[in-house]
Amino acid sequence: MRDKEMPKAYDPKAHEDAVYAAWEASGLFNPDKLPGERKEAFSIAMAPPNVTGVLHLGHALEDSLTDAMVRYQRMCGKKTLYIPGTDHAAIPTQAKVEKMLMKEGMKNPRQELGREGLVEKIRTFAEQSRVTILSQVKKMGASCDWSRLAYTFDVSRNAAVNELFRRMYNDGLIYRGYRVVNWSTKGQSTCSDDEIVHVERTSILYTFKYSKDFPIAIASTQPETKLGDTAVAVHPDDVRYQKYIGQTFTVDVGAAAPRNIRVIADEGVDPKFGTGALGVTPAHSAIDFSMYEKQKAKGEPIEIIPVIGTNGCMTEEAGKSYQGLVVEEARGRFVSWLQSEGLMVKEPEEIVQNVGTSDRYGDVIEALPMTQWWLDVNKEIPGRGKTLRDLMREAVTTGLGGDGNQKVTITPERCTKMYLDRVENLRDWCLSRQIWWGHRIPVWYRGEEIFVGNEAPAVEGWEQDPDTLDTWFSSGSWTFSTLGWPEATKELKEFHPTTWITMGYEILYLWLMRMILMSTYALEQIPFKDAYIHGLLRDQHGVKFSKSAGNGIDPIEVIENYGCDALRLSVTSGNTPGNDSRFSMEKVESARNFVNKLWNISRFILTTTTWHHVESVQPKTMADQWILSRYESTVVNVTKLMESYDFSLATEVLREFTWSDFADWYLEMAKVEQGKDEMLSYLLERILKLWHPFLPFVTEVIWKEMGNTEFLMIAPWPKSESGINEGAEKDMKLIQDVITTIRNLRAEYVVEPGKMIDATIVGASAVLEEQAYVIKGLARVGSLTIQTSGEKPEGSAAATVGSTQIYLPLAGLVDLQKESLRLTKELDEVNGYLASLAAKLNNQEFVGKAPAQVVQKMRTNLVEAEARKASITSQLAAIQK
């Protein structure tokens, strides 16, 4: 016994900050300062949270999974690096600050503040947000190396971005081109295909002709764009229109000038939809633009006439009656005109269609032709004989260049399929943005001259491109820009490709794909070997957490009230790769309860024994042998589950072992058997180690309570030691069943819990004899009689465990009718079971085809069930006598 004081309940608030500070001060988050010889490296680049706000539950989930992995690997003796960082998140951050400024009364922040002024405002906001979010990451217990803290928008990352751009430009992959882009009027910027969210809405489909003498009717939900039509496309085989193909008609639709409409053939036109003819507006539709390019290539060019401007209003080209109108107004006016001219050939009809909206500004994306910077995914990379698309495909299939060591494995596997589908349908990536918060495009112009480089040309007269880069251009290089690229650093050599990464499926295309693209291009290496894709956390009703739903939960508040460990465990368990899971305070409570249980298990051991490190133990009793066997299978299973990233199951296995096997059974048996110092010390140490990746704080606190001076964080992960003891497990099962059955009878006959009761067991075995004291202790039996055979004592309650009968003398209490009813029910059950077993064993095909093992098992079961039946039958007979 030692004089040890531990509070009855674990108070996370009293420990967490101090424990984190101690970890941080120890320097052990830094792989270079880890003790021992660590040959194998393990590295993870944190998915950098955006500096747009605060930590949300999604981060909590991700941090929990990642940090569990990191802590596990560190304990396994790997040289473990977890790089923290934040993302400047170009559009989201600028959008957020602009919104704030407008709420404060500004009408047009860009105009009123100018580039420098606005960027300064955003920088101030981003810095505050960065500090907040990083402190919150610490609250989550993330064991990352703060000495390597990175930011997608800092000087080093800017150097990497510029170098990457320069190389891609020199390789001819980055080009400047005039094409139709996705334009957000509200954001006054382009965006990539991946930043568009399709929203379903009903639109009105108008069917009309450009003029009375135009032979073909067309349909459109955006008739105002028809002011810029320069062709009508029909299917080449469409007999209705074949005769017009190649002809040009001049029509006056009220635009600035009459339009020349050429009838062209295009395989892509569906003859069955609408009128089977498509009005071609090269300036305001990506498909129409591709037709324009095809025509140009064929030497039969059509015109391209933009009628919508970047301000979302009709241009001068749209004609006097439309110029300056926003598109909706122009649409109304154009429709009235069509009606008054009698050009509508059909009543307008409502249809459901998907429109693209900006994921950050929310407005409908307009297609506009503009000159922008693009990344070509189909062009061969000089000297490599492959395109970027090829590299992205190889990385997840054969491995880069067929090298299996350069292959990315995505968990769950179906995400690989999603990724590959996307790779095959990838279009050139629009890189330039017209917003100001972000990496400025490293291109300078002087008249017709272009200079692409890491820094401005030294001589005067050059002006830098005003645009900034898509934010994913910098996050795409995250795994290697954080390790010092383009310098050939020691870190890069040691830690790249990184080993593992976690992210939500919603950024599979935006981020995972770009990281693979960038890394395979720049380093000829994959960015990471394993990608673990997690689902979304939803609220208890399955609704996505969002501001508009008003269901937000602040993880920091949860930590304040329940502790970080409880939050971590609650989001980790019940969460399988790629699937959404629900978050609820009930789950957090349940996790908190477990944490407290672990605390009290430790409290019991530490206050009743003197804990000391035990290298190996000699089991003295059946209970010892059994718990060591259970521990063995737990350690083997949990390790296997960690290796296969099955965190949820790992926590379940551990929980079952800790609470049920260890606390409910073994500790109670230890109280009876006494003298368990060695065993308890041995097991507690190992249980804490196994839990550490999931419950870093409470395990570290207990570890310190045990008197350890080194951190649990760097203690070696437990190994398989004693082997499975099937005999002990079987024996224990019998003892557990006997105890449970006696407790059951006691409960049924309302025997006072504290009262000792006598019992008779018929069906003697060595185990029962040997463990009689355990049965007596745990089932509160006074005198226990064990005999090989015998009749049911008069006036006793009876029950059956296998072929063993148990009798409790409860004269006066026993209700024979009730007893008979219960036994009859049991008999029915066992009869049903016997019937199903017999059916199987009598089936020659089953006996012939099923593996011998399975058949043998059935036979054993049959024998057991028959014994059980005999036992029940004899009890029934005794009652009915």
Added chain:
RNA sequence: GGGUGCUUAGCUCAGUUGGUUAGAGCGUCUCGUUUACACCGAGAAGGUCGGGGGUUCGAGCCCCUCAGCACCCACCA
């Protein structure tokens, strides 16, 4: 239009390569302060694994089909 996931106890979810009588947590019911823990202990109730068909000696698991829910992708103007 193409694709993916889900549907198992009242609720939230597990269920590894098809092999006993399908599991856990929460909730419910009964009882309970025995040298840790009421954030606890003991006991119990509760499921024809979405419907239908098929393959197999054997299906929650494999195949087909239908239904419901969720999500992703797509240039039906």
